[in-house]
Amino acid sequence: MALLDIRGLQTWFDTRAGTVKAVNGVNLSIQPGETLALVGESGSGKSVTAYSVLRLIEAAGGRIAGGEVLFKGTDLLKLDAAGIRAVRGNRIAMIFQEPLSALNPVQSIGTQIVEALRLHRDIGLRAARERAVELLELVRMPSPRERAEEFPHRLSGGMRQRAMIAIALACEPELLIADEPTTALDVTTQAQILALLRELQQRLGMAMLLITHDLGVVAEIADRVAVMYAGRVVEEGAVGALFDRPAHPYTRGLLDAVRIEALPPGSRLPEIPGIVPSLLDLPPGCAFAPRCGRASAICQAELPALRAIGVGRRHACCHPHLEPVPA
């Protein structure tokens, strides 16, 4: 059984201009211990999908309009307030993009780890503080005992993200949701944090849902990848297979855009023409059709469903690319 099974998830934001369908029928599943990368450009709905899993979307002004989020068979969307709180930070934990603003500025990081522990575990204050130092050691924080007393503003960006990870791992979650965990960090720190996440994930045997727009990060750390466009998953598969043989024209466009070293010098950088459609007013058919070179009448008329093309490979396109990417 899948650890997490998202079925037909719809998350909408009611605004004055109308209903923004940020997530509009997402299907995803994550197996225990695997890393699934969710990629897409800004506004594709990848972060909203992640926040919907822990139902953090109401506080951000959105509402879950439909679907199911099954965690080990339990629908998280049907739990009461106390039920979902018992899952948050305990069985499913989350880390965020900007570690400085994600940490409480007036609490030491030790205190913030202790809070995460004591919210879910029956553990004394002294024991929790000891455990906090162990957790900081686990995330390779230099001199963890001293750092536990420090406030977030006195740490470097990388150390802050390590502290965030320590908070998230406090209760040994089965699933870690990482929302662009390396976007706000410089390149060398990015590599260190990614290596740390990969190592911890293998050591603790937890699954990870990694939100990113960086295909380099995906290649480095993910087992499988799901590509989102305008609130839907348009393609999904194992990282190697999907990178070698992208079926959806959007995925292919994304991959072309990062393969710039293969271009002859001086040539124009490849881009996907057009812009992302407004989520307020989506076309009836495939949302990518207006920008797609392969679109035909059927693409404008009906929404292509996700269809399987082999083990763990799915795409939602009427005219998929079948040939591999030319080397």
Place this chain on the structure above:
Amino acid sequence: MKRRGLRPFVLRRLWQVVPVLFGIAALNFLILQLAPGDVVDVLAGEAGAATPEYMAQLRAAFGLDRPLPVQFLHYLGNLATLDLGFSFRLNMPVLGLIMTRLPATLLLMTSALAIAVVAGSLLGVLAATRVGSWADTALSWFVLLTYAVPTFWLGLMAIVLFSAGLGWLPSGGMYTVGAGHGALAMIGDVALHLILPAVTLSTFYMAVYARLVRSSMLELYGADFIRTARAKGAGEWRITLVHAFRNALLPMVTMLAYQSASLLSGAVLVETVFSWPGLGRLAYEAIRTRDLNLLLGILFFSSVVVVLVNLLVDLLYVLIDPRVDPAGRRA
């Protein structure tokens, strides 16, 4: 918590106080010289008749006939030795007069401030947790009303209702003449007298805090670390108090420093309305009777109180916000 360099910080701030107080003293002195009339005019007026010779004699005795710069230097010299001069009107040293009145004013100020901070926070948090509801709207109206109502009018109406009408609370003064003996009975008596003036003085500040807390809480609810707390599985009350309100304290403390001065001037009105025997009423009397020595003394002393409160608030800030570095280095 590591607090480095707190002692040098306090010493440095205390040194900065000296030129500030000098400036205040100079300004007070010069501005009051611009006002027409002096204590001799008032004395003569009250006596009904006085010859110009007698008035000149009085001025010579009080030192009021000397040139202004000499009077000013004399005043500063006295200040340096903490001699605030003599009230010719009340026939007592100014410092002694102030010291007998200061405790009453400090009691009134701190009680009013405590009521304002506690009630303001409570109302602000309640409104912020129920934003957009009828309770939030009602609280906003209530706060706007208390913000707009003049303090002295509110004081008078409180006397009309609670003293004259219902007879629950005394209408003025600080003690009941001939009340019971014993420390406990006296504390109870003073507390009873304190309720109306303290609540009256606190209303405006309570309104300011309630608005400030509400808006900072609403801003903080959107903060990333609140989302983190929610993702950790914290309940709404824990999020509100431990994470949001704890951070909303910071702008509140800043406001506290600004308000300590205006609270003292508000005390003048409230003390007059409730005949509370404090510095405010003494200042009012001093102005009425042109007792410049006394008035200068009170003004100087008030500025000392305000400067010290500000220093305390800065210290408080260092304690509650770890990002403030007392040594003044950029964190």
